[in-house]
Amino acid sequence: MFNLFYATVYFVSYIPTYTCERCGQEECILLFDNYSEENEPKCRIGFVDGLDHFVIKGQVNTTKQGLSAVGFEFVSEDSQTPNYYCLIRFVMGCQSKQTDACYCMGTDEGKASLVFNLTLRHQDSDTKVRAVMLLPERRKIFSNAIRLPNVTKIDFTNVSSVLKINDINVDKKFCLRSVTDPTIKILYNVPFTQKVRPQLLITNNNKTTLWTDNKEGSYNLIDLSVESPSEVNFTFSLCGFNEKYVHCTFIK
Structure with missing residues (x-):
């Protein structure tokens, strides 16, 4: 009498991955966390959704393993699908353009510098990001992860600027x-709930003055006389956004 045993064999597909903490001569990819000098927020309150850009740099060391691309992704524990912000192709080495949002610059054989230009969004505040080498046979090598800064969301569509000259509102493009x-006397103000830096540029006879105070102050018109009017341009904005232009002619 024979006993028959049935066994189920499971085949497990394993995709090798590992993370770089530092780069030497081995095959790896690394993001630099010292990027503060290139990423100054335009607003006093910090980075603003859709207004500020953020630059992250890195380095990739490759061997002859057939690197096809470098991806830049947001790290999410909930999603199993890669969420690539951009891809840098390496089919024939580093050949991307520096006008691209993400690009590489070849330094020497087997090495390249990486540059990732991000438009900051509020939903990505304090999010971890990393770069990843995409290799043959679905093999991946991840860089170290770094965190994006906090990003504030502001509605600029309803912002209005108030300009007063000698206690009279200027509400047209010409005056x-x-x-x-x-x-x-000049009073420049932005009625707004948050403490955002207003900026006013006053150009008079090709001389430009930056007006940063939203309290009333005085300004001396250049070369104003009975025979000669004084032409003044007022250009003002909120964090470089929502610009407004007013041209005034002053006569005596």
Whole structure:
């Protein structure tokens, strides 16, 4: 009498991966965390959604393993599918353009510098990001992970700027003012709930002055006389956004 035994054999597909902590001569990829000098926020309150860009640099060391691309991804524990922000192709080495959002620059044989330009979004605040080498047979090598900064979301669509000259509102693109004194009073303000830095540029006879205070102050018109009017351009914005332009002619 024979006893028959049935066995089920499971085949497990294993995709080798590992993470680089530092790069020597071995095959690896690394992100640099010293990037503060190139990433100054435009607003005093910090980085703003959709307004600020963020640059992250890195390095990739390759051997003759057939590197096809370098991806830049947001690390998510909930998703099993890679969420690549961009891909840098390496089919024939480092040949990307520096005008691309993400690109490489070849330094010597087997090495390349990486540059990733991100548009910051509020939903990506404090998110981990990393780079990944995509190799044959679905093999991957991950870089170290770094965190993005906190990003504030602001609605700029309803921002209005108030410009007063000698206590009179200027609400048009052009104005004509008759003055007896070359010293005029200026009040520039942005009625807004958050403490965002207002900026006003005053250009008078090709001389430009940066006005940063939103309290009332004085400004001296250049070369104002009975025979000669003084032409002034007021250009103001909020964190470099929502720009407004006013041209005023002052006569005596």
